[in-house]
Amino acid sequence: MNFPSIEFPWFGNGTVIALIAIIHVIVSHGVAIGASTLMVTAEYVGYNTRNEKLDAFARKMAKWVLIITTTVGAMTGVGIWFSTTVIQPDSIGALLRIFFWAWTAEWIVFITEVILLIMYYHTWDTFKDRTKKPTHIRMGIALAIFSWITAAIITGILAAKLTPGRWTETFSFWHAFLNPTYLPSLGFRTFLALLLAIAIIGFFVRWRVKDETLRSEIFRIFSFWSAIAFAGVLVTGMWYLYSIPEEAYELVVYSTGMSEQMFNIINITGFAIILIFIFWATVKPKTLPFVLSLAVLGASFGFIAEFEFVRESVRKPFIIYDYMYANGILEKDVEKYNENGVLAYSTFAKNREITEDNKYEAGEEVYRGQCLECHTINGWRSKRALVKRLDGWTEDTIQQFIPGMHNARPVMPPFVGTEEELEALSHYLYTVVNEENKTSLTKGEK
Numbered sequence: 001m002n003f004p005s006i007e008f009p010w011f012g013n014g015t016v017i018a019l020i021a022i023i024h025v026i027v028s029h030g031v032a033i034g035a036s037t038l039m040v041t042a043e044y045v046g047y048n049t050r051n052e053k054l055d056a057f058a059r060k061m062a063k064w065v066l067i068i069t070t071t072v073g074a075m076t077g078v079g080i081w082f083s084t085t086v087i088q089p090d091s092i093g094a095l096l097r098i099f100f101w102a103w104t105a106e107w108i109v110f111i112t113e114v115i116l117l118i119m120y121y122h123t124w125d126t127f128k129d130r131t132k133k134p135t136h137i138r139m140g141i142a143l144a145i146f147s148w149i150t151a152a153i154i155t156g157i158l159a160a161k162l163t164p165g166r167w168t169e170t171f172s173f174w175h176a177f178l179n180p181t182y183l184p185s186l187g188f189r190t191f192l193a194l195l196l197a198i199a200i201i202g203f204f205v206r207w208r209v210k211d212e213t214l215r216s217e218i219f220r221i222f223s224f225w226s227a228i229a230f231a232g233v234l235v236t237g238m239w240y241l242y243s244i245p246e247e248a249y250e251l252v253v254y255s256t257g258m259s260e261q262m263f264n265i266i267n268i269t270g271f272a273i274i275l276i277f278i279f280w281a282t283v284k285p286k287t288l289p290f291v292l293s294l295a296v297l298g299a300s301f302g303f304i305a306e307f308e309f310v311r312e313s314v315r316k317p318f319i320i321y322d323y324m325y326a327n328g329i330l331e332k333d334v335e336k337y338n339e340n341g342v343l344a345y346s347t348f349a350k351n352r353e354i355t356e357d358n359k360y361e362a363g364e365e366v367y368r369g370q371c372l373e374c375h376t377i378n379g380w381r382s383k384r385a386l387v388k389r390l391d392g393w394t395e396d397t398i399q400q401f402i403p404g405m406h407n408a409r410p411v412m413p414p415f416v417g418t419e420e421e422l423e424a425l426s427h428y429l430y431t432v433v434n435e436e437n438k439t440s441l442t443k444g445e446k
Contacts, residue, residue, distance in 0.1 A: 002328075007372055010379045011379065012374075013374075016083055018309065028077070029151065029192060030196035030200050031068050032151075034194045034196055034200075035064075035065050035197040038221065042221055043055060044137050047133050047137065054217055062124070063121060065117065070114065088373065094320060095157060095320075101173070106154060109146055119139060120139050156177040159182045159186075160320075161321065162245075162321050164179055164322065168322050180243050181244060188307075191230075192307070194229035195300055199297045215286065216286045219285035220285060223281040223282035226277070251411065255411075276292065280292065317414075319373075327369065333345075334414065334416050342417040342418075343369075349369075350365070362424040366421050370417075371386075375389075377436060386432075393433075396426075398426040402426065403415055403422065
């Protein structure tokens with residue numbers, strides 16, 4: 001609408017954001033929050049039990065937390081900003097207007113977190129003496145707290161996209177930030193971060209730590225946090241589900257693309273694997289199977305990816321619930337656009353009036369403004385690729401379907417525009433789908 005559009009034609013715009021976001025969440029939650037907590041706990045236990053090997057293990061963890069946080073974490077954080085800014089500029093613009101000071105505070109907290117992390121690792125020898133060690137541990141605790149505060153600020157912004165609460169009436173910052181799912185979402189992310197860290201580090205401990213006694217002590221620490229985190233994930237997860245809108249709740253299973261039966265089987269199996277891991281690590285840490293540590297790693301990655309995917313998907317047809325549709329169109333502007341046309345208000349549209357000569361080009365501009373956020377013409381995801389969705393459809397069938405598509409598929413925003421724009425969009429989709437299918441057929445024959 002107000003910004004030029006960018007397209008990743010095969011990969012899909014949404015997939016680009018999702019992949020960067022999932023990697024970033026694994027690092028920001030599993031490494032920055034979860035691993036920092038485990039690292040400081042290991043140092044504390046090592047100090048209390050005079051276990052130098054456990055202290056050395058904590059130091060090695062600090063090294064990798066520093067490396068991963070300041071490289072992968074930083075790059076994917078910038079990647080999220082860059083990708084969402086060019087792909088979803090309307091939503092990012094709206095969020096910046098609402099949460100400018102929150103993001104400013106988050107930046108300051110993040111810088112403090114990085115400084116503490118650098119100091120924590122590089123002053124290990126300085127505070128090695130037993131009389132100085134408590135100061136170093138307190139520094140680590142401060143690091144873990146600041147890592148969590150970063151997530152606490154970002155969670156308020158992310159949760160507001162699904163449950164803005166009274167913000168849609170008052171436009172108050174605090175009504176947006178302290179929204180109905182803020183606390184359950186923050187709790188869920190906190191406990192999930194611990195489970196994710198235990199899964200990631202537990203795998204490498206089982207693989208690389210050959211000293212069975214040390215491995216046993218590490219897993220005992222992990223089993224303590226696992227029990228707390230597992231219970232926390234269940235409680236806050238249920239709280240979160242009961243806090244989201246009913247329409248969003250009904251889309252949870254649908255958004256994964258799985259049947260309800262398959263959804264239940266996969267998730268129950270994942271939880272069972274984690275439970276077995278916790279029990280085994282507590283009772284017989286020395287004999288913990290390598291395969292089980294690998295399975296827990298996979299289950300944890302699956303859960304974090306599923307949560308992020310579902311959280312993004314259940315908002316649809318909105319990107320900011322009850323305020324802005326997934327394609328950047330404000331709900332309050334629908335009537336105006338239907339009356340005067342969406343192209344008339346599109347800053348970068350070249351075709352304001354539709355004629356027989358420019359119908360295809362105008363239709364493409366309508367497509368880029370309303371469909372591009374979720375769909376591709378011929379991408380890898382068959383449910384989003386229009387050459388597969390519209391294969392065999394006539395131009396008239398497409399034109400009849402579009403005005404009521406949001407009723408048939410509640411995840412889709414309603415079409416916005418005049419009859420002429422609807423006709424142009426239908427013409428463009430019919431033409432491009434048939435051209436793509438003909439090209440594919442020709443290549444297949446060769």
